[in-house]
Amino acid sequence: MKTIRPITLAALVSLLLTGLPAKGNLIQASDPRFGLNSLTIDTGTGLGWLNLAASAGLSYQQVLADTQPGGSFSGFRFATAQEVLTLYASAGIPGTGYYPASAPSDLSILSLISLVGATSFQDGYPETFGISATSYSGGQVVPGIDFIYLSGVPAYEVTGVPGQTLTYGQDTSFPTVGSWLVSSVPETAGASIYVLAAAGLIGFGLSQRQQKPPNARAGGDGNGTAVP
DSSP states (O other), X not given: OOOOOHHHHHHHXXXXXXXXXXXXXXXXXXXXXXXXXXXXXXTTTTEEEEOGGGGTTOOHHHHHHHTSXXXXXXXXXXXXXXXXXXXXXXXXXXXXXEEETTSTHHHHHHHHHHHHOOSEEETTEEEEEEEOSOEETTEEEOOEEEEEEETTEEEEEEEXXXXXXXXXXXXXXXXXXXXXXXXXXXXXXXXXXXXXXXXXXXXXXHHHHHOOOTTOOSEEOSSSOEEO
8 A cells, every 4th residue: 555645635625725726626614504505605706605595585774774783694694696607617517508407517507506596496406596786777687597398398497687687676575585695704714624635635645654565574674675
C-alpha cells in the first residue's frame, strides 16, 4: 500500500483552499431557525438561499415585515430577479425558457428544486415559485420553475426575466408560492467547507503513513528493499 507523502497532501490542501470554483457551486447548509438543509449556499455569489417552503403562503408585505429585526426572517432579504437568474446559472440551467422533461438540463432543474424546495407538485412533478424584490408594472416579479405540457410532452418552463414572468401584488399570497430570501454568507463560512475537506485528507494521509504494508519486514537497506 502506498503512502501519501507530505508534499502530496500540501498540494491537495492548496487545491482545496485556493482552487475555489469561479462558477458557483451549490451546497446545502442548515439554519438553526429553519432546520436541517434549510439553506442553499451559492459559493460563487456568497449568498445563502432559504428554502422556499419556509415562506410559502405569505405575501410580499408579510415577509417584508418579518425580515425586520426580531422577525421570523430577520437577517434575510428579498433576492432580486437577476440574483435568481444567477442562481439558475450556478445550478447548471442554461437560462429561462422551455425544457422537455427528457432534456439533459432537466437534471439540473430537478436538482435545484430539491435544494431550494418544491412549493407545489403537478402530476407528481415538483415545481417551485417565489416572490422577488424586483418590481415590474406595479407588482413583484415571481421567478419560478413551472411544470407544463407542451403539445402533450412533459416539460419545465423556467422564468425570471421581468416582463416575461408572473407578477403579484404586494398583498397577494398563495400556498404554492414562497419568497426568494437570501442572506450574505461570510467568506470564512464558505471556506470552512474546504478546510474540513482538507482536514479529512490530512487525517487520511497520516493514518496511511502510520500503516505498514502487510509484507513489510522490520529492517531495510535504505532503497525500500526488505532485509531478512
